[in-house]
Amino acid sequence: MGRMTADPKISEYAHPERLVTTEWLAEQIEAGRLGGPDGIALLESDEDVLLYATGHIPGAVKIDWHVDLNDPVARDYVDGVGFAKVMGERGIRRDTTVVLYGDKSNWWAAYALWVFSLFGHDDVRLLDGGRAKWIAEGRELTRDVPTPTPVDYPVAERDDAPIRAFKDDVLAHLGKPLVDVRSPGEYSGELLHMPDYPQEGAMRGGHIPGAKSVPWARAANEDGSFKSRAELEAIYLTEQGLAPTDDVVAYCRIGERSSHTWFVLTHLLGFPSVRNYDGSWTEWGNAVRVPIEK
Amino acid sequence: MSAVSDTPLPASLAEIADDFRSASNDLKLQLLLEFSDELPALPERYAGRLDQLERVDECQSPLFLTVEVDDGDSPEQREVHLFFDAPAEAPTTRGFAGILHEGLDGLSAAEVLAVPDDAPMRFGLAEAVSPLRLRGMVAMLGRIKRQVRAKTAT
Numbered sequence: 001m002g003r004m005t006a007d008p009k010i011s012e013y014a015h016p017e018r019l020v021t022t023e024w025l026a027e028q029i030e031a032g033r034l035g036g037p038d039g040i041a042l043l044e045s046d047e048d049v050l051l052y053a054t055g056h057i058p059g060a061v062k063i064d065w066h067v068d069l070n071d072p073v074a075r076d077y078v079d080g081v082g083f084a085k086v087m088g089e090r091g092i093r094r095d096t097t098v099v100l101y102g103d104k105s106n107w108w109a110a111y112a113l114w115v116f117s118l119f120g121h122d123d124v125r126l127l128d129g130g131r132a133k134w135i136a137e138g139r140e141l142t143r144d145v146p147t148p149t150p151v152d153y154p155v156a157e158r159d160d161a162p163i164r165a166f167k168d169d170v171l172a173h174l175g176k177p178l179v180d181v182r183s184p185g186e187y188s189g190e191l192l193h194m195p196d197y198p199q200e201g202a203m204r205g206g207h208i209p210g211a212k213s214v215p216w217a218r219a220a221n222e223d224g225s226f227k228s229r230a231e232l233e234a235i236y237l238t239e240q241g242l243a244p245t246d247d248v249v250a251y252c253r254i255g256e257r258s259s260h261t262w263f264v265l266t267h268l269l270g271f272p273s274v275r276n277y278d279g280s281w282t283e284w285g286n287a288v289r290v291p292i293e294k
Numbered sequence: 295m296s297a298v299s300d301t302p303l304p305a306s307l308a309e310i311a312d313d314f315r316s317a318s319n320d321l322k323l324q325l326l327l328e329f330s331d332e333l334p335a336l337p338e339r340y341a342g343r344l345d346q347l348e349r350v351d352e353c354q355s356p357l358f359l360t361v362e363v364d365d366g367d368s369p370e371q372r373e374v375h376l377f378f379d380a381p382a383e384a385p386t387t388r389g390f391a392g393i394l395h396e397g398l399d400g401l402s403a404a405e406v407l408a409v410p411d412d413a414p415m416r417f418g419l420a421e422a423v424s425p426l427r428l429r430g431m432v433a434m435l436g437r438i439k440r441q442v443r444a445k446t447a448t
Contacts, residue, residue, distance in 0.1 A: 049423045050385035066424040
């Protein structure tokens with residue numbers, strides 16, 4: 001337990017080892033525990049491809065959701081060889097503790113964490129509150145870019161089935177719990193794209209039949225950190241009527257905001273069977289002859 | 295990738311495009327960050343008055359811009375000035391704005407209107423930042439030209 005956060009809020013969660021506090025991270029940095037063969041790997045994953053370069057947490061290495069984790073041609077993630085390269089060149093071994101953080105309430109950090117989980121990287125955590133909380137607390141940023149010594153990361157087969165849903169999986173899932181984490185306007189079909197993101201538009205508006213509307217941000221506090229377990233249970237269990245034994249599929253537009261909710265349900269509330277539908281509305285709302293509810 | 299037109303860029307923008315195209319992906323990001331850092335702040339008359347600027351929704355983070363066109367007898371003689379506002383947390387958007395500012399500010403209205411709409415595709419940036427993100431710069435250029443057109447219409 002020495003390498004976990006001893007924080008009362010975090011210890012309440014189903015899998016407290018998945019979340020670290022800014023205080024804990026600052027201590028690890030202070031103690032020189034970042035980087036090197038046995039150290040913690042700290043990765044920043046942002047929506048904005050340049051944000052890391054403007055200043056980042058000392059010792060953090062950049063990972064870009066689009067350039068590093070997506071296949072350059074097909075709409076899919078990198079394969080085992082590609083993932084091994086991404087990890088190896090950042091000096092990450094199969095047993096390295098990885099801490100991810102980023103902008104926009106950790107959307108892209110949660111997304112990267114979910115992709116890491118597809119490849120079975122065991123010890124991967126989020127920094128609670130992400131980049132914004134670190135900065136709000138007046139903690140140090142630097143423009144110094146670390147140069148990790150590359151290592152060999154094993155080629156791991158990507159295992160999509162347990163935590164990733166494809167369109168056909170969702171069609172087969174209809175009637176079971178679905179969580180739509182988009183804004184209310186997107187859910188109702190009034191908006192064909194998220195405010196500010198018209199490039200992620202769709203031909204049709206609405207939601208997948210039977211989906212519950214729980215915008216992702218309801219799980220976050222003002223400062224970007226996660227709400228407490230009791231507050232999360234009040235939303236997802238009491239109000240929405242989900243049970244931890246449910247088989248749940250979460251979706252948004254391209255799968256990043258739903259990675260945030262996937263993290264909440266899987267790691268904070270301990271649901272064992274949650275899948276993220278990364279095709280999300282940019283696939284469903286453009287697909288021919290799939291059912292839509294308005 | 296869609297083919298780019300062969301309409302020439304104005305010299306100032308062509309020079310920036312050449313710098314980007316000849317750079318490695320890492321260096322492209324470095325250059326873009328320099329443009330972000332150097333994007334001029336809004337002058338006094340616009341500070342805190344974003345309602346006077348046009349919001350560009352196609353950028354992933356909010357960007358506001360406006361155009362001023364100096365007086366003159368013809369579009370060839372009327373100089374264009376560009377003003378942008380984007381938060382520090384959106385350096386990519388600021389970088390795109392910085393390129394357009396450096397490349398277009400001070401040109402004549404006629405020269406700005408002659409800039410091809412696909413100019414943002416000529417910087418070799420798609421691979422470095424992803425084509426999705428580049429759409430923001432296309433949208434900015436479109437708004438700039440539309441404002442110049444409106445302000446020079448008689």
